[in-house]
Amino acid sequence: MERAxxxxxxxxFFAPIILYALYVQFHGDYGPGGxxxxxxxxxxxxxxxxxxxxxxxxxxxxxxxxxxxxMVIGLxxxxxxxxxxxxxxxxxxxxxxxxxxxxxHAGQHYGILLVEWGVGVxxxxxxxxxxxxxxxxxxxxxxxxx
Amino acid sequence: xxLAEQLPVLPVIIPLVAAPITLLLPQxxxxxxxxxxxxxxxxxxxxxxxxxxxxxGLISYHLGDWAPPLGIEYRIDxxxxxxxxxxxxxASVVFAFAYRSVRVEVDPRQSTFFYCAMLIxxxxxxxxxITGDAFNVFVFLEISSLSTYALIxxxxxxxxxxxxxxxxxxxxxxxxxxxxxxxxxxxxxATGTLNMAxxxxxxxxxxxxxxxxxxAFIVVGIGLKLAMFPLHLWLPNAYTYAPSAVSAFxxxxxxxxxxxxxxRFFYSVFGFDFAFVGHAFTxxxxxxxLAGMFIASLVALFQDDVKRMLAYSSVAQIGxxxxxxxxxxxxxxxxxxxxxxxHALMKGALFMAxxxxxxxxxxxxxxxxxxxxxxxxxxxxxxxxxxxxxIGVPLTVGFISKWYLLTAAFAAGHGYAAFLIVASSLIAxxxxxxxxxxxxxxxxxxxxxxxxxxxxxxxxxxxxxxxLVAANVYxxxxxxxxxxxxxxxxxALMLAAGGAP
Numbered sequence: 036m037e038r039a040x041x042x043x044x045x046x047x048f049f050a051p052i053i054l055y056a057l058y059v060q061f062h063g064d065y066g067p068g069g070x071x072x073x074x075x076x077x078x079x080x081x082x083x084x085x086x087x088x089x090x091x092x093x094x095x096x097x098x099x100x101x102x103x104x105x106m107v108i109g110l111x112x113x114x115x116x117x118x119x120x121x122x123x124x125x126x127x128x129x130x131x132x133x134x135x136x137x138x139x140h141a142g143q144h145y146g147i148l149l150v151e152w153g154v155g156v157x158x159x160x161x162x163x164x165x166x167x168x169x170x171x172x173x174x175x176x177x178x179x180x181x
Numbered sequence: 182x183x184l185a186e187q188l189p190v191l192p193v194i195i196p197l198v199a200a201p202i203t204l205l206l207p208q209x210x211x212x213x214x215x216x217x218x219x220x221x222x223x224x225x226x227x228x229x230x231x232x233x234x235x236x237x238g239l240i241s242y243h244l245g246d247w248a249p250p251l252g253i254e255y256r257i258d259x260x261x262x263x264x265x266x267x268x269x270x271x272a273s274v275v276f277a278f279a280y281r282s283v284r285v286e287v288d289p290r291q292s293t294f295f296y297c298a299m300l301i302x303x304x305x306x307x308x309x310x311i312t313g314d315a316f317n318v319f320v321f322l323e324i325s326s327l328s329t330y331a332l333i334x335x336x337x338x339x340x341x342x343x344x345x346x347x348x349x350x351x352x353x354x355x356x357x358x359x360x361x362x363x364x365x366x367x368x369x370x371a372t373g374t375l376n377m378a379x380x381x382x383x384x385x386x387x388x389x390x391x392x393x394x395x396x397a398f399i400v401v402g403i404g405l406k407l408a409m410f411p412l413h414l415w416l417p418n419a420y421t422y423a424p425s426a427v428s429a430f431x432x433x434x435x436x437x438x439x440x441x442x443x444x445r446f447f448y449s450v451f452g453f454d455f456a457f458v459g460h461a462f463t464x465x466x467x468x469x470x471l472a473g474m475f476i477a478s479l480v481a482l483f484q485d486d487v488k489r490m491l492a493y494s495s496v497a498q499i500g501x502x503x504x505x506x507x508x509x510x511x512x513x514x515x516x517x518x519x520x521x522x523x524h525a526l527m528k529g530a531l532f533m534a535x536x537x538x539x540x541x542x543x544x545x546x547x548x549x550x551x552x553x554x555x556x557x558x559x560x561x562x563x564x565x566x567x568x569x570x571x572i573g574v575p576l577t578v579g580f581i582s583k584w585y586l587l588t589a590a591f592a593a594g595h596g597y598a599a600f601l602i603v604a605s606s607l608i609a610x611x612x613x614x615x616x617x618x619x620x621x622x623x624x625x626x627x628x629x630x631x632x633x634x635x636x637x638x639x640x641x642x643x644x645x646x647x648x649l650v651a652a653n654v655y656x657x658x659x660x661x662x663x664x665x666x667x668x669x670x671x672x673a674l675m676l677a678a679g680g681a682p
Contacts, residue, residue: 103204104205106201106204107201107202107204107205110201111198111201111202114194114197114198114201115198117194118194118198121187121190121194124183125246126186126187126190126242126243126244126245126246127187127190127194127244127245128244128245129245129246130245131246
């Protein structure tokens with residue numbers, strides 16, 4: 036068993052890091068936190084995994100193609116919320132129309148929650164894509180190939 | 182949804198939502214068709230917006246229902262409605278044109294990323310133009326610039342030098358954006374607001390070091406983005422090594438949008454109350470515009486690469502726009518706006534003609550153009566007609582620009598500038614003439630790398646190119662369309678700036 040301590044620690048830490056990311060995510064609408072920070076923390080869990088088990092193992096768990104789809108879904112979540120508020124009769128990202136007639140602007144609460152979720156998904160997948168590309172980079176180009 | 186109420190946001194939101202969807206499409210034809218469809222929808226929305234502004238006047242759209250100055254406001258008057266229509270119009274032509282050209286010039290595995298980046302670039306340019314919020318300008322400027330860096334780097338499939346020129350542009354563009362955002366920061370510190378109209382009100386009568394420094398940072402930052410003469414060093418390489426369709430798109434739009442931002446900050450944010458605006462006109466824009474007109478044109482004369490020649494010519498043409506702007510009169514501003522529109526039409530058509538030549542010969546060096554009139558006549562005449570427009574021959578848009586500019590120069594008491602404008606047009610005649618001579622009078626090479634049998638470019642490229650060439654002639658004859666709208670836009674800007682009507 037090589038590097039047993041590292042492997043076991045990573046396995047123990049992996050789930051709590053993701054849980055913490057989700058905590059930051061859902062705490063972010065009215066308090067400090069939010070999608071950007073949560074996305075970074077979420078990506079950190081996988082980066083730790085890659086450090087310990089190697090990039091190939093991480094790519095098996097979370098393939099590059101899935102990340103691109105996640106990026107797109109996150110962005111569409113954000114933009115889709117905006118378009119949905121337009122379709123409901125408000126302005127772009129005018130969240131109040133989500134819960135019309137609310138006395139305490141409940142729509143704002145739901146709207147920001149949806150948008151932040153989109154931000155979180157996009158940031159996490161973008162961070163991981165950047166990490167995949169930097170660490171999985173092909174060796175330098177040969178002088179002959181220029 | 183009330184379409185008329187939501188119309189102001191559509192030109193930005195349509196390409197923004199469509200861009201990520203491109204990534205999910207299969208490789209091949211689909212991303213191109215999708216991007217073209219979206220650019221046409223965006224163009225339709227922009228045209229509707231121009232008509233709406235023309236009928237009802239200024240439109241203000243509050244994002245997220247937050248009222249300005251706290252919320253972000255899209256503020257559309259004639260000036261930016263015209264630029265919006267221009268950018269989306271050029272996009273709808275270039276996107277349709279791009280397919281065959283991109284298939285040979287860009288790595289096929291990158292085709293979805295290519296069209297995604299093109300749509301993001303379009304989103305950024307539209308956003309810069311439409312917004313009434315100074316910080317929002319910075320955000321959209323970066324969106325368009327970042328995608329442009331990626332697009333230029335995709336030229337590396339044919340020529341590895343695209344990578345260094347893209348990196349060079351990245352460094353210069355980022356310095357420009359940083360200067361711009363420092364300037365915005367200083368203005369924010371002085372006024373506590375980011376909304377342009379509100380900035381204008383609060384800056385009235387303020388003239389202290391902080392505002393002056395902010396002004397200087399903004400002018401230099403935007404100057405880098407629009408390739409104002411001594412800050413243009415990133416431009417020739419970027420335009421030369423980018424894929425041809427990208428060159429056509431960014432040459433026709435990116436610098437024009439930056440010129441618009443400069444106009445917006447001079448006239449709508451600072452205004453003539455702020456003494457530095459007058460100084461900047463007299464001591465910065467006027468001499469640099471004149472210098473750019475001549476030095477860049479002279480450099481263009483000696484280029485053996487047609488794309489690089491056109492790139493230097495763009496730097497010279499930006500000199501005309503700055504010159505018109507620096508007269509600080511309605512006529513000058515009109516000339517500047519008209520030239521923004523017209524130069525986009527001619528440079529777009531010229532770069533598309535070069536793209537057709539690159540598609541068939543694989544090269545954009547002057548040698549590749551030898552005897553092209555016999556082998557690719559349709560492309561040759563498109564190049565020559567839009568070249569004539571660049572020189573400023575009557576019945577083309579170039580003539581209209583020069584006419585407005587000359588009248589403005591005389592009216593502003595800068596008679597010498599009028600002669601310099603004519604003189605630099607003659608240089609344009611020489612460098613376009615060099616290419617025309619090569620195409621019309623030389624025999625096709627019988628040996629060497631270009632002695633290959635050539636066919637005319639495919640119809641999918643010729644039709645969009647000729648649409649733009651036809652626009653060069655159409656707007657050269659129907660001067661009432663662009664001229665009148667630009668005059669009214671200029672009058673409105675001048676009124677807001679507090680200048681003489």
